[in-house]
Amino acid sequence: xxxxxxxxxxxxxxxxxxxxxxxxxxxxxxxxxxxxxxxxxxxxxxxxxxxxxxxxxxxxxxxxxxxxxxxxxxxxxxxxxxxxxxxxxxxxxxxxxxxxxxxxxxxxxxxxxxxxxxxxxxxxxxxxxxxxxxxxxxxxxxxxxxxxxxxxxxxxxxxxxxxxxxxxxxxxxxxxxxxxxxxxxxxxxxxxxxxxxxxxxxxxxxxxxxxxxxxxxxxxxxxxxxxxxxxxxxxxxxxxxxxxxxxxxxxxxxxxxxxxxxxxxxxxxxxxxxxxxxxxxxxxxxxxx
Amino acid sequence: xxxxxxxxxxxxxxxxxxxxxxxxxxxxxxxxxxxxxxxxxxxxxxxxxxxxxxxxxxxxxxxxxxxxxxxxxxxxxxxxxxxxxxxxxxxxxxxxxxxxxxxxxxxxxxxxxxxxxxxxxxxxxxxxxxxxxxxxxxxxxxxxxxxxxxxxxxxxxxxxxxxxxxxxxxxxxxxxxxxxxxxxxxxxxxxxxxxxxxxxxxxxxxxxxxxxxxxxxxxxxxxxxx
Numbered sequence: 448x449x450x451x452x453x454x455x456x457x458x459x460x461x462x463x464x465x466x467x468x469x470x471x472x473x474x475x476x477x478x479x480x481x482x483x484x485x486x487x488x489x490x491x492x493x494x495x496x497x498x499x500x501x502x503x504x505x506x507x508x509x510x511x512x513x514x515x516x517x518x519x520x521x522x523x524x525x526x527x528x529x530x531x532x533x534x535x536x537x538x539x540x541x542x543x544x545x546x547x548x549x550x551x552x553x554x555x556x557x558x559x560x561x562x563x564x565x566x567x568x569x570x571x572x573x574x575x576x577x578x579x580x581x582x583x584x585x586x587x588x589x590x591x592x593x594x595x596x597x598x599x600x601x602x603x604x605x606x607x608x609x610x611x612x613x614x615x616x617x618x619x620x621x622x623x624x625x626x627x628x629x630x631x632x633x634x635x636x637x638x639x640x641x642x643x644x645x646x647x648x649x650x651x652x653x654x655x656x657x658x659x660x661x662x663x664x665x666x667x668x669x670x671x672x673x674x675x676x677x678x679x680x681x682x683x684x685x686x687x688x689x690x691x692x693x694x695x696x697x698x699x700x701x702x703x704x705x706x707x708x709x710x711x712x713x714x715x716x717x718x719x720x721x722x723x724x725x726x727x728x729x730x731x732x733x734x735x736x
Numbered sequence: 737x738x739x740x741x742x743x744x745x746x747x748x749x750x751x752x753x754x755x756x757x758x759x760x761x762x763x764x765x766x767x768x769x770x771x772x773x774x775x776x777x778x779x780x781x782x783x784x785x786x787x788x789x790x791x792x793x794x795x796x797x798x799x800x801x802x803x804x805x806x807x808x809x810x811x812x813x814x815x816x817x818x819x820x821x822x823x824x825x826x827x828x829x830x831x832x833x834x835x836x837x838x839x840x841x842x843x844x845x846x847x848x849x850x851x852x853x854x855x856x857x858x859x860x861x862x863x864x865x866x867x868x869x870x871x872x873x874x875x876x877x878x879x880x881x882x883x884x885x886x887x888x889x890x891x892x893x894x895x896x897x898x899x900x901x902x903x904x905x906x907x908x909x910x911x912x913x914x915x916x917x918x919x920x921x922x923x924x925x926x927x928x929x930x931x932x933x934x935x936x937x938x939x940x941x942x943x944x945x946x947x948x949x950x951x952x953x954x955x956x957x958x959x960x961x962x
Contacts, residue, residue, distance in 0.1 A: 563811065567835045569850065569859070576859035578850060580834060582813060598829065598839055598867075600804045600815060600941040601913075601933070617937075620909055730834045 493666035493687040532719040535668065535686040538650035541657050547649050550659040554671050555641055557679060558732075559706060560587045564639075565731040568595060572723040579603055581727070589641050606632055608640065630721040634693060637669055637685045638714065638727075656681070674700075679711055692720045705734035771896035779893045783882050790880030796821040798948040807938030819945070825875035826959040840961055841871035847961035858962075889917070898923055912936065 558564070566581035579595040590609040597603045604627070605617035613632045615624060645661040650670070652658065658672045667687055674681035679700055685693040697711035714727040774782060797820050804813040820828040829839040836851035846868050848861045861867070876884055882891060888910065889903035899921035905911045913935065920930040927948055933941040 565834050567850075572862075574860055575862040576848075577862055578837065578848065578859060580813075580815070584811075596804065596813070599933075599943070600802050600813070602804075602935065602937075602939065620912060728835070 532690045532692060535670075535684075535689055535691050538652045538658070541649040541651045543649060543657070546657060547647070547659070550649065550657070550671070550673055551647050553673065553679065553708075554659055554661070558585060558639060558710070559734055560641070561585060561735055562705070563731075563733040564729060565733070567728040567730060569726045570723055571726075572721075583635075583639060585639070591635075591639060593635050604631075606635065608632070608636065626721045626723075630718050630723070633667075633685065633687075634716055634718060634725065637683070637693060638695065638716065679709060687720075690719075693718045701729075703729070703732040706732055771894040771900070774893040774895060779891065782893055783880075783891075786882070787880035790878070793879070794823045794951050795954045796878065796948065796950055797952055797954065798945045801944045801946065803942045803944070805940050805942065820954055820958050821875070821878050822954055822959060823879060825872065827871055827875055827878075828958050839867075839871075840959055841868070841875070842959040842961050844868070845961045846871065895923075898929075 564583040568581040570577045584592040593606040671680040671683040698713040700709035716725045802815040816833040817831040848859045894900040901919040903917040915934040918932040931943040
């Protein structure tokens with residue numbers, strides 16, 4: 448990702464009040480690239496403190512004056528690209544203990560605690576497509592390893608997550624690290640990780656099926672709307688800093704050997720922060736012998 | 737990310753004169769114990785014979801079994817498919833398991849296709865420039881031409897009951913990804929039976945070729961990029 452593109456994304460995030468991404472840091476000579484990895488860990492996309500352009504707080508008068516003149520261009524850009532994130536609207540809580548327990552169990556145990564998932568993954572970013580074979584290894588202690596292979600079996604990405612944090616083990620040499628920590632790892636946690644330390648409650652949005660909300664200590668929030676005829680969610684969204692950073696739809700539930708309930712054979716995730724779409728097709732679920 | 741790909745080639749039998757210094761078996765994990773490394777002159781002679789022999793190959797079709805053996809896990813990740821080649825420089829690498837896809841290189845262009853419910857969907861892959869260079873190199877290998885390879889790899893040939901052509905990257909970027917590519921060649925049939933890509937983490941990819949057919953009729957449509 449070029450410095451200019453990073454700069455534009457940073458301006459968009461600043462203007463919308465989202466947490467700053469530390470891919471760039473201000474200096475007297477302008478923007479400089481951060482060469483080190485972001486501080487990593489579950490919820491890292493929400494742990495970075497917000498700061499404005501040139502490193503001043505967003506409430507500082509100089510920032511407000513500067514940002515006012517950029518708002519027009521930022522919103523023009525957003526309109527043209529159609530890539531705006533939107534604020535998360537909190538819904539009214541719903542008191543139904545039995546339903547709450549059922550939904551919570553469905554989300555936390557949506558995948559077997561020990562298994563290997565084989566997936567086909569296609570990522571659309573800009574006008575480019577990247578297709579990979581994905582393997583997700585899940586262990587009973589909640590840790591997981593995500594591995595993606597390119598053509599002829601070459602390793603492209605490897606992520607390791609435990610209960611505390613996630614790490615990028617492998618990535619293509621020239622690939623920027625920010626979209627991985629801030630984007631892809633958050634996507635994997637939202638889709639597959641067992642919900643750890645979180646507060647959960649039910650909400651209802653109009654006449655729609657009740658939704659389960661998981662609120663984490665690091666500021667993240669995940670909302671899962673259950674399908675009418677299936678234990679698995681029909682759709683979900685991930686929230687950070689009050690903004691919806693990802694939206695997910697789940698399709699074509701199927702029965703897989705060794706699984707107690709149906710699993711979605713196809714998942715479509717839209718990451719609004721990093722502007723890519725990920726299509727995941729579940730090919731196989733393998734349980735340990 | 738595509739620099740390290742490789743496919744099968746056919747090679748000629750080379751009779752190695754007695755008295756050659758045996759190679760260290762530990763340096764060549766694919767090699768049987770009694771292997772001998774060819775001298776530079778023998779290697780050049782060997783490669784010349786390979787080129788002469790393969791220049792007559794017009795087409796190739798071979799099924800492959802691709803296994804990724806992971807050092808940290810007991811799991812072996814397996815994929816299967818078919819490789820097609822048409823001289824002088826067309827390649828189709830078609831995957832059938834765990835899902836269907838095809839990577840095609842033809843007339844200097846690269847195309848990637850996915851099969852979805854038996855319908856073909858064309859992708860716009862990133863890294864086309866790198867893919868082109870890699871697939872061009874593979875096409876040269878299939879014609880027995882290793883001269884261009886020397887810019888990117890140090891090349892050694894081992895001879896025992898099999899031949900092993902070992903390619904070690906010269907450039908830093910590729911060295912960070914792979915340690916070596918080894919082509920294991922059957923001394924009797926002169927065919928490449930196996931390609932081993934050794935990654936730095938200890939993982940290795942082994943591509944085993946079966947049911948090879950040389951100079952068979954291949955449909956031109958296999959190499960269409962549109």
